[in-house]
Amino acid sequence: MTDLDALTQSLARNLKRWRLERGYTLDALAARAGVSRGMLIQIEQARTNPSVGTVVKVADALGVSITTLLDYDQSPQVRLIPEEQAVRLWSTEAGSHSTLLAGTEAPGPLELWNWLLMPGEASDSDPHPTGTTELVHVRSGDLTLLVDGVRHQVPRGTSATFASDVPHGYRNDGAEPVELTMAVSVPAPR
The missing domain is CATH 2.60.120.10 (Jelly Rolls)
Structure with missing residues (x-):
């Protein structure tokens, strides 16, 4: 798996997790983020590599950082990022x-x-x-x-x-x- 594939998979997994945790439907998140429902489906299914602008809009709509959407491993104490x-x-x-x-x-x-x-x-x-x-x-x-x-x-x-x-x-x-x-x-x- 390439780094891009791993990033796409993490984004898909994290977007769905945060969307469900916030209680947003795909339509509700699409409206909040100003992106199409179809784009959100493609992201959640790891079928696209969205633009930085799209990732920023979705992160803002969810109230999370871009890091949270892209990163799978969020340790509770000190986290070193090489x-x-x-x-x-x-x-x-x-x-x-x-x-x-x-x-x-x-x-x-x-x-x-x-x-x-x-x-x-x-x-x-x-x-x-x-x-x-x-x-x-x-x-x-x-x-x-x-x-x-x-x-x-x-x-x-x-x-x-x-x-x-x-x-x-x-x-x-x-x-x-x-x-x-x-x-x-x-x-x-x-």
């Missing part, structure tokens, strides 16, 4: 990428990310659930952070925090790669 088990969820031919380093569910979903944005590239995000916060630390380059239509320059060595329940995005308008670490905190489901 570099080779980090999950790359987004990449471009130019070399930009985002990697989910770790995540947890207590008290609500909390994710730690490593990002690389090559010059001229960007990644936009739809609003996350109300109360979601992101923390960003730029390790190299100069990041252009867009939050609800407003640009903010975040130079190397600078950190930023913002409510990400509005449209937001990350751009590299500079000449050198931007490396950043990001944490995303989603409120616990009510």
